Amino acid sequence: MSTTFDRVRHLLASEFSLDPARIAPETPLEELGVDSLATLEFAFELEEEFKITLDSQADLRGGCVRDVVAVVDTAVARRETAAQ
Numbered sequence: 001m002s003t004t005f006d007r008v009r010h011l012l013a014s015e016f017s018l019d020p021a022r023i024a025p026e027t028p029l030e031e032l033g034v035d036s037l038a039t040l041e042f043a044f045e046l047e048e049e050f051k052i053t054l055d056s057q058a059d060l061r062g063g064c065v066r067d068v069v070a071v072v073d074t075a076v077a078r079r080e081t082a083a084q
Contacts, residue, residue: 004050004069004076011049012065015042025066036061046072052079 005025013020018032029039039060046068047054052075060068 004072005065007049008046008065008068008072011045012042015045023065025069026064028062028064029060029068030062032065050076052076 009020009023012018012023012032012034016033016038023032034042043054043058043060046052050072052072054071054075055078058071058075060071
């Protein structure tokens with residue numbers, strides 16, 4: 001199964017027409033051309049892809065790919081805990 005990073009990288013590449021090789025955990029979203037509005041729209045894509053609800057306090061703007069992965073992992077863990 002793909003890691004969260006692999007899935008996030010694939011989604012970023014697909015949504016923003018990027019070469020996946022450009023996307024590393026430490027890559028700033030801004031460097032990928034993902035501005036504030038695009039980050040908000042991308043959050044909806046993440047929720048759909050991972051079947052999660054992102055915390056309203058989660059702010060992906062100005063972060064890097066690693067931050068997106070951490071937010072997704074937290075939301076997935078929260079979902080799995082709630083399901084038990």
